[in-house]
Every structure is written in structure tokens, then in C-alpha cells.
Amino acid sequence: MKKEKIIKTTLGFLGFPLTLVNMYSNKKNKVNGLGNLVKINDRVIHTIDSGSDDSKYTVILDAGLSCCSIDWYYIQPQVSEFSKVISFDRAGYGWSSSVKGKYTSENVVEDLLKVLEKLNSKTPYVLVGHSFGGLNMRLFASKYPEKVAALILIDSVHENRYLSSEWDEERKNIHKKNLRLFRLGYITSSLGIPRLLNQPVGRKRLPEPYQKYINYIGYNPKTFEAVYKEFFYSEESAFQLKESKPLNKELPITVLSSNNNDVSWVEHQNILSNLTNNTVQIKTEDGHSIHLENPEIVIDTIKEVINELD
Numbered sequence: 001m002k003k004e005k006i007i008k009t010t011l012g013f014l015g016f017p018l019t020l021v022n023m024y025s026n027k028k029n030k031v032n033g034l035g036n037l038v039k040i041n042d043r044v045i046h047t048i049d050s051g052s053d054d055s056k057y058t059v060i061l062d063a064g065l066s067c068c069s070i071d072w073y074y075i076q077p078q079v080s081e082f083s084k085v086i087s088f089d090r091a092g093y094g095w096s097s098s099v100k101g102k103y104t105s106e107n108v109v110e111d112l113l114k115v116l117e118k119l120n121s122k123t124p125y126v127l128v129g130h131s132f133g134g135l136n137m138r139l140f141a142s143k144y145p146e147k148v149a150a151l152i153l154i155d156s157v158h159e160n161r162y163l164s165s166e167w168d169e170e171r172k173n174i175h176k177k178n179l180r181l182f183r184l185g186y187i188t189s190s191l192g193i194p195r196l197l198n199q200p201v202g203r204k205r206l207p208e209p210y211q212k213y214i215n216y217i218g219y220n221p222k223t224f225e226a227v228y229k230e231f232f233y234s235e236e237s238a239f240q241l242k243e244s245k246p247l248n249k250e251l252p253i254t255v256l257s258s259n260n261n262d263v264s265w266v267e268h269q270n271i272l273s274n275l276t277n278n279t280v281q282i283k284t285e286d287g288h289s290i291h292l293e294n295p296e297i298v299i300d301t302i303k304e305v306i307n308e309l310d
Contacts, residue, residue, distance in 0.1 A: 001232060008187040015191045022192030022219075029216045033095035035069065035087075040114040043097030046089040047115060048072075051080035057149055057306055058121045060112070061087040064131030064289075065234075066201050066227045068094035068217065071130070073210045075291055078299045083306055084122065088115060090136075092226025093201075094217050103229050105237035109140045124149035126305060128298075130291055131157055132230070135241055138275075141251065142244035150252040150305045154298060155260070155288050158268035162238035171264070182228040189224035201227050203292075252308065253279040254301055258288050 035048035048069050051059075059079055063071040069087040079085045090108050092098040099107070116125075125148050129137030134156025141148045160166040167175065185194050185201070194200065200218025205211070217223055230237075247253075253276055257269040273281035282301065286293040 001229065004183060004187055004228075008190060011187060011191060018191040022190060022195065022221075025192060025195060026216070026220060029219075031213055031216050033089075034213070037095065038115045038118050040111060040118065043091070043099065044095075045091070045097070045111055045115050046095035047119070048076060048087045049085075049119060050076060051082075051084040053084060053122070055082075055084035055122065057124060057126050057309065058084045058086060058116075059126045059128060059302060059306075060116075060137070061085065062090075062108075062112075062127075062129045062133030062136050063087075064133050065230055067130075068202065070094070070206070070210055070213055071203070071291065073206065074295045075298055078295070079302050082303060083126075086116070086119065086121060088112065090226065090230070092222050092229065094223075098222040098225055102233050102236070103226075104233045104240060105136045105139050106240050108136045109143060112136075112140065113144065123147045126150045126152065126302065126309075128152040128154065128302065129156055130154040131288065132234075135159060135237060138247070139237075139241050139244055141247055142241070145245075145248050145251070148251065149309050150254075151247075152254045152256070152298075152301060152305060153272055154256045154290050155258040155269075156255070156272060158271055159238035159241045160268060160271075161264070162234040163242065164235060179231060182224075182231050186224045186228040189219075189221040192219070194224065195219045247276055249277045251276045251278060252305060254305060255279060255281040256290055256298065256301060257281060257283050258290060259283075259285050260288065 033046045035046055037044040038047050061072045061076065068089040072087045076085050076087055089096040091103055091111060127137040127141060127148055134153040137151060141151050200214055201223045202214050202218045206214060255273045273279055284290055284294060284297060291298045
């Protein structure tokens with residue numbers, strides 16, 4: 001990504017008036033985060049910490065690629081009524097600091113571990129991951145099995161989706177196209193081009209006041225860097241999971257699958273449904289963002305998993 005950074009810096013310099021306008025727009029639209037900033041090393045991670053500290057379990061929510069803690073705007077308050085819940089923004093997303101160099105799922109897991117320790121979060125954890133967040137949560141469960149009570153995957157990606165050795169020609173072309181789009185967003189973000197095109201990182205149709213937050217963080221240059229970096233290193237993240245230790249065969253896992261009929265997606269969901277001897281798959285009629293389209297099924301699943309653990 002060194003070349004892209006040079007191009008981005010050069011464009012920002014050449015288009016300095018546009019850069020100033022974009023900086024002004026970011027400042028004008030600035031809103032504070034919904035939670036708190038937790039300092040780890042030389043930076044901060046934004047977290048939303050809710051629910052009773054007396055809860056036996058702590059539910060951890062990780063959003064998909066391009067999304068952040070705001071994705072859980074409806075689910076987190078509901079789950080907080082019966083459990084401790086923590087959502088967070090991965091590095092560069094939301095109100096979290098960006099990081100220099102590569103950033104992979106392994107980095108996400110280590111950041112999350114430090115955040116949870118800083119918050120004195122009670123174990124064991126019920127890990128909930130949507131899409132790319134599911135990949136991160138599986139890696140966490142593999143690395144720290146003693147801290148995890150259950151895993152809930154919301155239309156999660158399987159690592160094979162990001163392993164080039166598993167791609168057919170169509171998937172290869174889709175990946176190249178997406179990489180170009182993320183790259184373009186990153187190198188033009190300082191100029192405010194994505195803002196002019198109404199193309200923020202993240203959701204575009206959330207109810208207020210939540211869309212107001214996206215209108216700020218979704219156009220921040222560091223957010224475009226975060227999503228490009230996450231996608232750029234996605235194969236390395238996938239390989240980290242592939243090479244990780246198998247999950248405990250008795251770990252309770254619930255796989256919530258969308259109505260996506262793509263052959264490879266269905267195949268991956270079926271593989272996920274056999275991760276352990278205690279895995280249950282729930283097929284829904286919803287699209288990829290089940291937690292936004294049908295949040296009640298996610299809330300009920302979390303509640304049911306916790307009740308069964310007790």
C-alpha cells in the first residue's frame with residue numbers, strides 16, 4: 001500500500017483547495033462517538049459498553065467489512081436488557097484510531113483482547129460476528145478458547161472466500177473490481193471525491209440520528225484507509241484463520257444464514273454449519289444484513305444461546 005499512500009498524498013497536495021473544503025466538511029459534520037475511547041498502546045479503540053456488570057456472560061459484537069459499532073444500533077440496547085454487551089470499532093473505523101502498516105484479523109483479535117482487559121470484561125464471552133466480523137470472531141475463539149462460551153455467526157464469510165487458491169474466474173474478477181473501488185476511494189478520500197459522489201463507507205439508509213454519525217465517520221479519510229486496508233489484507237486474514245487451531249468440538253455455534261443462493265456462498269454456509277459437534281444452522285429469508293433486516297431473530301438467538309448456556 002506504499003504506492004497508494006504516495007499517490008494519495010500527491011493528489012491531496014495538488015488538489016489542496018479541495019482538501020481544505022473536505023477538511024472543513026468533516027469538521028462541520030463532526031459528532032462524538034456513542035461510547036467511550038479505550039486507550040491501548042499509542043492509540044484508542046471506540047467501544048460501546050452497555051448492560052449490567054452482574055451478567056454471567058459478556059456479548060461481543062463485531063460488524064462486517066466497511067461497517068462499525070453503529071451497525072448494532074437496534075440490537076445492542078435490546079440485548080443489554082438481559083446481558084452485558086460490548087461493540088467496538090476496528091482500527092480506523094468509526095472513532096477508533098488508524099494504524100500504520102498492515103492490519104489483519106490477528107491484529108483485530110489482539111486489539112479486542114486488550115480492550116476487553118482494559119474494561120475488566122467478565123468472561124466467558126458470547127462472540128457475535130457479521131460477515132467479515134464472523135471471521136474475526138472465529139479466530140478469537142480459536143486463539144482464546146478458555147474465554148469463549150459460544151459463537152454466533154451472522155451470514156459470516158468463510159475463509160475460502162478470500163483465499164485466491166479457491167477462486168474461479170468470476171470470483172477473481174469480482175475481487176479485482178472491489179479492490180479497485182476500495183483503492184479509488186482511499187486515494188481520493190482527502191479530496192472529498194467520495195463525498196461529492198455520495199459514497200460513504202458504511203450504511204446509507206439508517207434511521208436518524210444514526211445516519212448523522214455515518215455522514216461524519218463515513219467520509220473521514222481514515223475510514224477509507226481502514227476498509228481498503230482490511231480488504232487488501234483479507235487473504236492474509238483468511239490464511240490466519242485457516243492455519244489456526246480447530247475450535248473446541250463442543251463449542252456451541254449458531255450459524256444464521258441469508259437467502260443468498262450463490263452456489264459458493266451456500267457451500268460456505270454449509271461448511272460453517274459443521275464447525276463443531278454443537279453447531280446449529282438457521283436459514284432465513286433475509287438478505288445479507290440479517291441483523292438490520294430482521295434484528296429480532298438475532299436478539300432471540302443471542303437470548304436463547306445464553307439461556308442454554310445456563
